[in-house]
């Protein structure tokens with residue numbers, strides 16, 4: 396019979412992995428407090444001062460450090476085969492890099508080929524990931540073709556496989572792209588299932604025609620990639636996707652928003668929208684820009700090729716950070732989709748053959764901290780919102796994930812705001828030899844990363860366990876999307892047309908409201 400300390404639910408006898416994080420400042424999306432955190436068997440059991448701590452507990456001294464929820468990266472592509480290549484970061488190396496950077500949950504994408512069963516593809520992803528992940532992971536499923544059987548499989552994926560989000564592509568003509576009528580049906584089905592449609596918003600037809608003309612004119616370098624799809628090609632699709640979602644009475648999640656024009660389109664659409672629209676941006680978008688496409692070194696230029704592309708407008712990173720800080724954008728992912736030099740070279744003579752994707756899962760949090768918090772554009776609470784809490788709410792993982800609170804999973808980062816380092820491929824944990832943030836000096840990084848109660852980054856030493864992570868079902872019917880229970884994202888939810896000013900949700904301040 397276990398002796399249980401009634402005061403704090405501590406199970407003296409049988410528990411293990413007891414950890415106390417002492418003297419830190421606990422930072423959640425809605426406030427900061429001086430508090431100690433006691434963890435037992437992978438769960439946060441106590442938060443506060445003068446805690447009851449049993450013998451045999453390891454103590455981490457977090458003096459002058461911030462204690463934050465583990466990062467949640469809602470956008471990764473490990474072991475993805477596309478454009479004749481396979482992403483270099485597999486589920487072990489990719490999640491190992493994530494943990495090294497303070498991210499303790501990732502959500503990856505099942506991308507079926509056109510005509511392939513969605514459930515068959517889902518099972519393939521589970522087989523690739525389940526025994527390799529170093530942290531918990533969820534799955535979005537791509538809807539890359541449409542038929543009544545696809546609709547049926549979406550129902551099954553929601554009902555039986557813990558999927559609550561489906562991505563459609565308005566670009567990648569001939570491989571993953573759907574037309575507007577198909578988009579209507581996918582969004583409608585998501586609304587019926589109370590699931591979340593996600594969209595890759597670029598006009599695939601314009602890209603195809605521009606590409607034909609660029610290649611005919613002899614433009615084959617990586618610069619052609621951005622020239623084929625400038626900001627308005629993205630912004631037009633953002634608006635069109637918002638209109639379709641509104642017409643189908645569905646919420647919408649726009650992945651990898653890369654430009655000021657796209658944010659403007661989202662901001663305007665939101666005024667008309669009945670349901671939430673979530674705007675995601677990337678570490679790449681705030682940490683670098685599209686000037687690299689003109690670099691004379693093919694390896695360098697091609698390493699920055701992703702879709703939508705990075706923008707040559709040098710004001711983009713700051714504008715995107717401002718949008719994130721002011722809740723015009725809601726969260727930041729990485730879209731980690733790394734390829735080796737050899738695979739990127741498939742596009743040496745034709746930019747359309749450069750596999751699209753960049754790194755980001757390891758550096759996402761440090762890059763944003765450096766570019767947004769250290770510059771005074773974003774406070775630590777908003778940083779926690781955009782790197783963790785909002786993703787937990789959007790994908791219905793809250794409050795198990797995305798907060799440091801009693802009962803939450805013990806996914807915790809002890810963040811050292813003084814820890815200074817320079818990002819480099821020589822030091823990173825990716826399976827590739829190029830880092831798009833090469834040479835960036837960052838002040839602020841994780842000192843400890845606790846994953847389900849285990850210290851996996853231990854005072855800078857990475858000690859992950861392959862397979863420690865588990866699949867994380869993401870339930871449908873998210874209250875922040877379907878019950879209109881704001882605030883979807885901290886500092887108030889995006890303004891909706893249906894909301895009259897007097898009953899708009901109290902804007903969450905950084906104090907408890």
Ligand SMILES: C[C@@H](CNC(N)=O)C(=O)O
Pocket residue numbers: 472477595651700701702703730732751752753
């Ligand atoms: C397939 C994946 C490739 N990465 C990228 N954004 O270029 C995506 O479109 O998100």
Ligand SMILES: [Zn+2]
Pocket residue numbers: 595650651702
């Ligand atoms: Zn995409």
Ligand SMILES: [Zn+2]
Pocket residue numbers: 692694695696
């Ligand atoms: Zn170079």
Ligand SMILES: [Zn+2]
Pocket residue numbers: 470471472730732
């Ligand atoms: Zn992606």
